[in-house]
Amino acid sequence: MLYIPCPWCGEREELEFHYHDEGHIVRPDVSVGDGEWSSYLYERENVEGWQRDLWSHDAGCRRYFYVLRHSVTDEIGGAYKVGEKLPPLPVEAEREMGS
Numbered sequence: 001m002l003y004i005p006c007p008w009c010g011e012r013e014e015l016e017f018h019y020h021d022e023g024h025i026v027r028p029d030v031s032v033g034d035g036e037w038s039s040y041l042y043e044r045e046n047v048e049g050w051q052r053d054l055w056s057h058d059a060g061c062r063r064y065f066y067v068l069r070h071s072v073t074d075e076i077g078g079a080y081k082v083g084e085k086l087p088p089l090p091v092e093a094e095r096e097m098g099s
């Protein structure tokens, strides 16, 4: 069971949430070609490590937010609101502390 830290409600069980997609995927303008639309719809980075996911708290505040999650271990490294400054990924934070 994952515990997701909603930025508004605090940490709750994963069952209250819905995973949507990798975070920060920008919808292209309607005038772009099929190749770019296809990329937007189907291509994801599929990172092996820390990534930013888009989640919503469906059984709580119903708001969307981003979660820092390790794609292999499912470790949760934090969460932040849409529109907030991007926090560093945990591996980046470790590097910054070590330098």
Ligand SMILES: [Zn+2]
Pocket (backbone or CB within 6 Å): 006, 007, 008, 009, 010, 057, 060, 061, 062, 063
């Ligand atoms: Zn919430």
